Amino acid sequence: MQPKTHLVAPLGRFLLSLIFVASAAGKLADWNGTLKMLVDKDLPSPEMLLSIAVALEIIGGLMVILGFFARWGAVALLMFIVPASVLMHNFWAADPSVSQMQMINFMKNVSITGGLLVLVAFGSGPFSLDSLLRRKSVGPA
Numbered sequence: 450m451q452p453k454t455h456l457v458a459p460l461g462r463f464l465l466s467l468i469f470v471a472s473a474a475g476k477l478a479d480w481n482g483t484l485k486m487l488v489d490k491d492l493p494s495p496e497m498l499l500s501i502a503v504a505l506e507i508i509g510g511l512m513v514i515l516g517f518f519a520r521w522g523a524v525a526l527l528m529f530i531v532p533a534s535v536l537m538h539n540f541w542a543a544d545p546s547v548s549q550m551q552m553i554n555f556m557k558n559v560s561i562t563g564g565l566l567v568l569v570a571f572g573s574g575p576f577s578l579d580s581l582l583r584r585k586s587v588g589p590a
Contacts, residue, residue: 456576457574458516458573458574458575458576458577459516459574459576459577461564462513462514462516462519462568462573462574462577463514465513465561465564465565465568466509466510466511466513466514466522466526467510467514468561469506469507469509469510469526469529470506470507470510470511470514472506473502473503473506473507473510476499476502476503476506477503480499483499484496484499486537487499490536490537492536502529502533505525505526505528505529506526506529508522508525509522509523509524509525509526509528509529510522510526512525513526513568513573515577515578516573516574516576516577516578516579516580517577517578517579518579519568519572519573519577519579520568520569520572520573523565523566523568523569524569526565527562527565527566527569530558530561530562530565531562533558534554534555534558534559534562537554538551538552538554538555538558539551539555540552540554540555
């Protein structure tokens, strides 16, 4: 019996993207606190970086959830998560009291990066707006 991959793919996309959409909502809810974290990391143009981060998380996250140009949504999320991992969870340079937690967060992001790369490679699956648009452009069978 074939597995119900058409049902698993949208659930996987939702779960993979949920952390980004929730994170963006948290940044919006505590803009000044998040901005202070970036300033404390001594990053250039922290307000612009924060705006870009929130945009990438929301737009990329929703694209992946909906399966709407999901590969491009995954690329947008990769553009956020890779630099954020290196800049914000640099356990190799962290104070020993927080280095273990930073390493866990860094490795979590490495795992999420793997999931995004799988999405870039294989697409959003049959139950997605991408699939619907593909069927409409080809026409009825």
